[in-house]
Amino acid sequence: MVAATEPGKTTLAEKIDKLFQIVLRPDREPYSHEEVAKACREATGESFSTTYLWQLRTGRRDNPTKRHLEALAQFFGVSPAYFFDDEQSAKIAEELALLGALRDAGVRDVALRAVTLSPDGLDTISDMIDAIARRESGRGGTKREA
Numbered sequence: 001m002v003a004a005t006e007p008g009k010t011t012l013a014e015k016i017d018k019l020f021q022i023v024l025r026p027d028r029e030p031y032s033h034e035e036v037a038k039a040c041r042e043a044t045g046e047s048f049s050t051t052y053l054w055q056l057r058t059g060r061r062d063n064p065t066k067r068h069l070e071a072l073a074q075f076f077g078v079s080p081a082y083f084f085d086d087e088q089s090a091k092i093a094e095e096l097a098l099l100g101a102l103r104d105a106g107v108r109d110v111a112l113r114a115v116t117l118s119p120d121g122l123d124t125i126s127d128m129i130d131a132i133a134r135r136e137s138g139r140g141g142t143k144r145e146a
Contacts, residue, residue: 010086013059019076020057022096028103033057040071 040048055061073080
């Protein structure tokens with residue numbers, strides 16, 4: 001992946017790559033370049049090859065047309081502002097990550113059950129989650145499958 005040129009700035013390639021990492025197919029697998037390129041071709045009626053998308057994602061090309069960015073935004077379900085405004089981009093990426101986590105039935109179940117807890121109860125659960133995360137990261141724990 002291409003590094004951002006200024007601190008706090010995110011490249012177009014990084015933004016596109018983040019969408020591929022966060023917005024997953026219903027089976028929780030990432031979309032392929034071909035799936036996305038095909039959908040973008042259909043949305044714009046213009047040329048949009050798998051190679052071109054790969055080039056955008058890896059930073060080898062960085063000047064897509066407005067229609068191409070709009071098609072990518074439409075496919076991934078984000079505002080076109082995601083590509084132009086770093087503050088909006090970060091906010092949208094956080095929201096997408098949260099939505100992705102809530103797709104996991106176990107995470108969703110815990111979140112729904114926690115809604116009825118008092119603030120003290122939520123603090124206790126948060127402390128327990130932190131402790132378990134530290135323990136699992138120390139032994140190379142893996143995420144649970146959905």
